[in-house]
Amino acid sequence: MNKQRGTFSEVSLAQDPKRQQRKPKGNKSSISGTEQEIFQVELNLQNPSVNHQGIDQIYDCQVPEQSNSSLNTRTQKVRHCGHCPEEWITYSNSCYYIGKEKRTWAESLLACTSKNSSLLSIDNEEEMKFLTAILPSSWIGVFRNSSHHPWVTINGLTFKHEIKNSDNAEHNCAMLHARGLKSNQCESTVIYHCKHKL
Template sequence: MDNHRVIYSEMNLAKNSKRQQRKSKDSKSSISETEQEITYVELNLQNAAEDLRGDDKSYQCKDLLFPPEKLTAGILGIICLVLIFKMVNPNSYDCGCCPEEWFTYSTNCYYISKEFKTWNESVMACASNNSNLLYIDNEEEMTFLDSLILQSWIGVFRNSSGHPWVALHGSTFELQIAETEYKYNCAMLHDGSLRSDGCESSKRYYCKHSFRSKAS
């Protein structure tokens, strides 16, 4: 009888041992599957992050290009700000002289910037001094101003290559502006002539305003 109990106990122990082994294998198998799932998720996240970075770069590259619609909207916004500024600050130079650091030519005052700015920034900088980004009235004025600095922005732009050049005050610009290979939409004074250039490039600029002489 005792021998039967011993044999029965040993069989139970063997069964329990096998069950534990099975459980151990099952748990290892489930751990392995979980690890595989985690690795899969990590790979997916990594791939998604790389895709986002790739998309970011493509968006950045796209943002570096300035479609005509964005350029036009930006320029029109700048012009509106300039007009509002002039309405709020309607001061004119009636003393027959120019402010300090400005110079006189004919009946106008001019300021040559020391810093380099984009076309839009130049427009705003001149507006803050109650003046306009340079508008050239004639070739004589252009020749004189060109002798002072090599290149500068002027207050002339166009919406796109298929549109006419216009001044900030809205009139069509009559002087010839040379085209460049890339058909830019902002105008500059360069080496005795006028030519187009990219509005986002940085250059020096002229500000200009007229004055009335003192009454004698």
Template sequence: MAIRLPSDSPLPPWRLTAEILGIIFLKLVFIVIIVTVLNFPAFLAIGMLEVNGTQKASHCGRCPEDWLSYSNNCYYISGDKKNWTESQMACVSKKSNLIYIDNEEEMKFMNFLPSSSWIGLSRESRNYPWFWINGSPSNQNITEASGPAYNCGMLFSFGLQSASCGAAKVYICKLEISSLNT
């Protein structure tokens, strides 16, 4: 004979526990989605980041503290915001430059870096070609923002975009590991 609870009795303890756990689970899923969508840079500092199955990015002894190592380079993601020129000067003070692309592998790596960050890409004006900070011409696809003075490049939603050089943004410095040994 089964015991039936009246309809006005409180929820059984297991059901209340299940509902609380369900709410906690949904909140955790929401947090994971927000962190992923915002391309939150903190995940880079938590250990290893697998980029293409064989290469890894992490902090290691070859790079200065607070820098990430990937392939033969070290990368610094700033915590402060500066305009493009100030960002380049900050990188130079760290004996580096704003990040520039050497190859397709490095372009894929940039997809894991924080969006809306200054990179070492600029041009004289709208009708001039784009050049990397190391002097090489860019062959990357750059989304043009709708401003006549948008002559500096930034990472933007898994790609590159023009931006106003005077805007304050975080920046990414690049240091070749071979230059550490000289």
């Protein structure tokens, strides 16, 4: 893999995401408009009511320092250094594919596998807050064999976060929802997102 040094650029996220501007620093620019388009399109179309808290934590490769110029505008530094595909966003040490198609839980699992990633997983409370702030409801890589079995991840580990609506015997797959995690029928069609750890 070609090791290129990424070029920093600032992206201002005003309260109206359509007013984003990209201002390259320096004369080399290895950043395409794709990162900016992802922020604008995904935030504006998929979740127009989002308050953009946590957006200043979308990072490529390393966590840069952030600066706030006002209450309504958050400035962040974005760097594309080649670890994630351009269509994906990066948070902390993971790449996230923002899906647009609705699929069953099993179909979503296969779709993510075909992208050399896994169905969305949540490692901690901070990541869950970030994901609920920017993503619509989506499947996560957690399921159970029946209502008499524990929730487990696709890696076979016991899942420790609370999942709402677990009483329903037909709801054996988990999804991320605006208010946390909830169970759903595995055959329901829901938007999916994928995650790939760096």
